[in-house]
Amino acid sequence: MERLPSWIRQHLAALRAVLVLTAVLGVAYPLATTGVAQALFDENPGLIGQSFTDADGNPVAKYFQSRPSAAGYDMLATAASNLGPEDVVDTPDRTSLLTQVCARSVAVGRLESVSGARPYCTSDGVGAVLKVFPALGKPTRAVSVNQACPARPFVATYQGVAVECGKPGEDYAAGRTVPIRGGATAVVPADAVTASGSGLDPHISVAYAELQAPRVARERGLPVDQVNTLIEQHTTGRPLGFMGEPGVNVLELNTALDKG
Incomplete structure (x- = not known):
């Protein structure tokens, strides 16, 4: 069988590379990352911030409030301002x-x-x-x-x-x-x-949580010390032990308060 000219072989190799990369990076990788993300968020919804407001957007006083979000805590609209x-x-x-x-x-x-x-x-x-x-x-x-x-x-x-x-x-x-x-x-x-860079940050600072503790305690008829203890229990340390500052997961904290 006659050997194909080199320019045709080069074009065929390039075409195969495009097809393989399209299948891997355009199909397999997005499906895999989407599946992993859905599994993580389904198992731990506390990874995504949520608002604790009424239908008119006013804060519900018995809940700790999250930080502002430029994305409205919408995963499909994650963005900063x-x-x-x-x-x-x-x-x-x-x-x-x-x-x-x-x-x-x-x-x-x-x-x-x-x-x-x-x-x-x-x-x-x-x-x-x-x-x-x-x-x-x-x-x-x-x-x-x-x-x-x-x-x-x-x-x-x-x-x-x-x-x-x-x-x-x-x-x-x-x-x-x-x-x-x-x-x-x-x-x-x-x-x-x-607002956070992603618009989805589930954490607030310890200082912001402590500022809200008296209001939440008053609205729920709880001692402030009890609310502060819950804040400590839902405070995470610095990532890798040295990056950033400790944070309080608002969703988990409010869920714990509702459970009593």
Whole structure:
């Protein structure tokens, strides 16, 4: 039998490689990983975070609350918000990351009967940010861009210039962005106001769990010490003994509370 030309043999080898890799990586591997993931999550639903809110999205007071989720704890929509620390100015169609954090902190503070104040946040729960004009040189105008009129600006003056409230629809892009730290000390932990990278994190910090313990104990008619003991029992250590921080599995903790 006549030997095939080398260029045909090369194309046939490439075709076989494509077929084999397609079967292995495009079919077998996805099926295997999906099966393993389903088995793990079916056996241990505590691997996925859940919300403990009512039909209107309000926290159910007798339960520990999970950290915020940009994905709504939907495994098919797992994602972060992709917003970073420089996202501090609200726009007509989107709330900045800073204002989201400030609003969450106020809400958590109200729920837990503690101060929801934190640096770079106004008392009404938006980012404490000024737009200063001109962008360079001595200020002649300052606007609290995240506080729409007729709101009272969180500071009266900036470098001798009266601070205005923000006028909806006015373009402040030409101004210099100046976040104002203020003197607040945060009581509400960071994981109570920021979402995880996956949006599916089932854990909260020990500090956030301890902050919620008095409310949960009160709502359930339990001693706070008993609730704190359950927190300790459902606290996991650092991964590999040194990575990250200890965490409390919220689903497992709430399930233990329901079992009494």
